[in-house]
Amino acid sequence: MGDPIEADSYDGFVEVMRDWLGAWERPITIEAEEFIPAGDRILVFVRWLGRGKGSGAQIHAKGAHLWTFRDGLVVHYGVYRDRDEARAALEAG
Numbered sequence: 687m688g689d690p691i692e693a694d695s696y697d698g699f700v701e702v703m704r705d706w707l708g709a710w711e712r713p714i715t716i717e718a719e720e721f722i723p724a725g726d727r728i729l730v731f732v733r734w735l736g737r738g739k740g741s742g743a744q745i746h747a748k749g750a751h752l753w754t755f756r757d758g759l760v761v762h763y764g765v766y767r768d769r770d771e772a773r774a775a776l777e778a779g
Contacts (some may be wrong), residue, residue, distance in 0.1 A: 699763075711737045719748075723775065727754045729776045731769055752776060 695698040705713065714736035722729040730751045737744050750772030755763035766772035 709739055711739050722773075724758060724776055727779075728774055729753075731772075744766060746768065 693702050693712040715731045715734070717735070718730050719733055720731040722731075730753070732747075732749055732751055734745055734747045734749065747767065748769065750766045750769045752766065752772055752775055753760055764772070765774065766775070
């Protein structure tokens with residue numbers, strides 16, 4: 687999905703996600719296909735469907751989101767285009 691999205695705070699995360707989502711025509715769909723829990727982490731295989739606002743390019747891609755929780759809050763969120771790479775990151779802990 688391009689360059690990594692990184693933020694150092696909740697407000698920073700909201701800002702980068704707003705910018706990223708703003709690049710897509712509505713609707714953009716992110717569908718969860720499979721959930722793989724592992725302790726305080728969960729790997730979610732996803733499918734992205736959408737069209738770029740500026741380019742008009744259609745996207746239909748598969749990837750993964752890796753979430754890490756602490757005390758019921760998200761402390762890390764990673765986006766992967768390669769599901770094998772995401773699974774390796776989950777296993778690496």
